[in-house]
Amino acid sequence: MTLDEIRVQIDAVDTQMKPLFLKRMECAGCVAETKRETGGDVFVLERELAIIEKRAGDVAPEVRDEYVMFLRHLMSVSRRYQYGILTEKQDRVLAEALEAAGLSAEKEHSQIEIAFACDAEASDFNLFVNMAKLNQISIISLNLETEEGRQKIRMILKGNLKDQKMRQLLCQIGKEAEGFQIVGM
Ligand SMILES: C=C(O[C@@H]1C=C(C(=O)O)C=C[C@H]1O)C(=O)O
Known part of the structure; x- marks a missing residue:
């Protein structure tokens, strides 16, 4: 053929x-x-x-x-x-993370620093990186440390919390990874 x-x-x-x-x-x-x-x-x-x-x-x-x-x-x-x-789920995940960080979505920002952890063997981290790409969100910086079978990740994403694709991505990470935090904006 x-x-x-x-x-x-x-x-x-x-x-x-x-x-x-x-x-x-x-x-x-x-x-x-x-x-x-x-x-x-x-x-x-x-x-x-x-x-x-x-x-x-x-x-x-x-x-x-x-x-x-x-x-x-x-x-x-x-x-x-x-x-x-399920936009109400997005609102809840993001409101909780913002409150825990003492931040407001109204704050002017063009990037968001987040932290979360994944099981190293299942390596769902790879899926989240792929999801960032599918959501057209750029990863500006990334730090990953593996400790006792857990991957601890910190990353800075380019974009704004009001952007729908950013909200969907952060909701997915927030619901599916462990210990999701918004560290700064
Ligand atoms: C569709 C569902 O939601 C999720 C997606 C699934 C799928 O695409 O097959 C399966 C399980 C869930 O993680 C479901 O719960 O059935």
Whole structure:
């Protein structure tokens, strides 16, 4: 097969996947509305691990890692979408972090310094870096120290707390990492 012919196949696959992806996001939106009613967490690790185990088990070893990564990213994007819908969760996470830091969202700022911790083995830190990129937020500086199996991270992000993408990113980190703090602005 020529490169062009293979690309025709890839285009056909993308055409088939698009409505399925949109349907999955629509379902995630319904899940978010249900969680709004019940107050449930957006991130349900056991459910995600069960999905990965169920789906990836029979995938050929040559592409299994790629498929697991695909699922993990798909689910983190689905969570991001849910945080975007649940604006009251964003407000709560950010208001609490600002209050703990003695800061006000009204303060003039163009960057935000945050701190949080992740389990080193699960390395969810990688997902947050990826999420910053997907939210079009630049990481200006980054410090990571690993101590007793935990990654302690400090980073300065370019942007403003009133920006929707920044709020979604910080809400996701705030809800999914440990000890999220806004250190300064
Ligand atoms: C969709 C849900 O929310 C999150 C996203 C998931 C997904 O995209 O499959 C699975 C579990 C949750 O972490 C859910 O709780 O079912």
